Amino acid sequence: MQCPTDATNLYDNDVIREPWPYYTRLRDKGPVVWMEALGNFALTQYDAVRDGLRDNETFISGLGAAADKFGCEFQRGNAIASDPPRHTTLRNAIIQPLRPDQISKLKPQIQAAADEIAADCVAKGAFDAVSDFAQTLPLRIVRDLVGLPDLGRENMLKWAGAAFDVQGIQNERGKKAVENIKEMRAFILREATPDKLKPGSWTHRIGALAASGELDPELAPFAIRDYINPSLDTTISAVGHLIFQLGNNPDQWEKLRANPSLAVNAAHEAVRIGSPLRSFARHTSRDVEIGDVRIPKRARVMMIFASANHDGAVFPDPDRFDVERRNARRHLGFGAGIHMCAGLHLAILEIECLIHAMIEQWGSFTLGTPRVALNNTIYAYGALPVELGRK
Numbered sequence: 001m002q003c004p005t006d007a008t009n010l011y012d013n014d015v016i017r018e019p020w021p022y023y024t025r026l027r028d029k030g031p032v033v034w035m036e037a038l039g040n041f042a043l044t045q046y047d048a049v050r051d052g053l054r055d056n057e058t059f060i061s062g063l064g065a066a067a068d069k070f071g072c073e074f075q076r077g078n079a080i081a082s083d084p085p086r087h088t089t090l091r092n093a094i095i096q097p098l099r100p101d102q103i104s105k106l107k108p109q110i111q112a113a114a115d116e117i118a119a120d121c122v123a124k125g126a127f128d129a130v131s132d133f134a135q136t137l138p139l140r141i142v143r144d145l146v147g148l149p150d151l152g153r154e155n156m157l158k159w160a161g162a163a164f165d166v167q168g169i170q171n172e173r174g175k176k177a178v179e180n181i182k183e184m185r186a187f188i189l190r191e192a193t194p195d196k197l198k199p200g201s202w203t204h205r206i207g208a209l210a211a212s213g214e215l216d217p218e219l220a221p222f223a224i225r226d227y228i229n230p231s232l233d234t235t236i237s238a239v240g241h242l243i244f245q246l247g248n249n250p251d252q253w254e255k256l257r258a259n260p261s262l263a264v265n266a267a268h269e270a271v272r273i274g275s276p277l278r279s280f281a282r283h284t285s286r287d288v289e290i291g292d293v294r295i296p297k298r299a300r301v302m303m304i305f306a307s308a309n310h311d312g313a314v315f316p317d318p319d320r321f322d323v324e325r326r327n328a329r330r331h332l333g334f335g336a337g338i339h340m341c342a343g344l345h346l347a348i349l350e351i352e353c354l355i356h357a358m359i360e361q362w363g364s365f366t367l368g369t370p371r372v373a374l375n376n377t378i379y380a381y382g383a384l385p386v387e388l389g390r391k
């Protein structure tokens with residue numbers, strides 16, 4: 001059968017601002033669609049995306065995970081854009097401090113920081129949910145855990161955003177990102193030396209592994225990038241979606257306040273409905289058939305996590321935010337298979353702690369007009385005004 005086609009450029013500003021109708025159209029066309037404007041195939045429906053992510057021998061990452069050739073070549077080499085055995089080595093190097101047993105030890109520290117941040121918002125009364133709330137916890141906690149010498153809030157946000165812009169295509173955003181990423185790479189090479197890394201931090205551990213010969217020193221900068229690039233904007237985006245959804249669905253906020261044990265489910269539901277990382281790509285290592293459509297070897301295939309997460313065949317009434325959704329945790333917002341998000345336990349814990357802090361300290365709240373941030377990969381609010389009511 002001919003592959004269904006679609007002319008949408010998924011990196012146009014209008015699509016980035018409101019992608020959901022486009023994804024619905026793509027899913028309706030079939031599990032695989034040829035994206036004319038991008039020269040890529042796209043997997044659109046839940047089953048196709050999940051199965052593709054799990055089949056990492058057919059859908060490989062080592063040729064890059066961006067949506068165009070330049071981005072793929074520029075970003076190759078870190079865990080997200082590599083295959084075994086290199087991927088296994090990198091993943092083993094970075095995963096230890098991100099395992100659930102290690103992350104759970106951080107809970108008191110993260111909850112204390114979340115409580116402070118929620119209290120600051122109460123003191124303000126009216127604030128921006130992105131810059132005053134969502135950004136603060138990842139920047140405070142993750143920056144310290146990563147342990148690079150004084151990166152500065154602005155640098156970390158700029159570099160993380162740039163890494164995701166270049167994962168799209170080389171439109172103006174993609175091109176601009178390249179300079180910022182070069183700056184980050186130079187910083188890592190210059191500053192990530194054993195004497196400058198914070199003792200006990202994740203990057204210090206990578207330095208020690210490289211020094212002891214357990215990790216090839218050539219791989220160390222890639223492992224460090226794996227901590228910096230994906231750990232901020234993703235979580236910040238998810239928290240923005242959480243606030244947006246709770247603000248627009250006061251009944252769900254009331255349910256959460258009445259039953260705080262729903263916090264983890266609500267965190268997953270925020271990741272599902274907002275899908276911070278819209279899509280990453282793979283390349284086919286062989287000809288492959290999905291349904292009646294044949295994708296040739298060496299094709300670039302976009303895995304649209306966000307579209308899969310709104311597939312009504314798996315998530316009934318998919319555009320509805322439901323803190324009690326029974327299968328909320330089946331979402332593909334953290335991916336699946338060998339590249340499944342290495343930081344998901346940290347991300348969920350951060351969101352869970354923020355929810356508990358909100359339940360303790362906030363009453364009802366109303367939202368002003370939100371603004372979607374324009375990034376090639378991350379779907380996030382750039383601004384989200386909030387006004388707190390009485391507790």
Ligand code: HEM
Nearest residue numbers: 079080230231234235238280333334335339341342343347
């Ligand atoms: C809500 C927050 C987050 C979301 C939605 C998210 C999403 C994702 C997704 C979809 C992937 C899979 C990419 C692929 O299959 O190509 C991924 C991979 C990854 N994430 Fe996350 N992420 C989040 C938070 C974090 C945090 C906090 C960290 C680090 C501390 C992190 C580190 C990583 C790493 C290292 C990978 C690559 C894993 C590999 O290739 O083996 N992420 N993330």
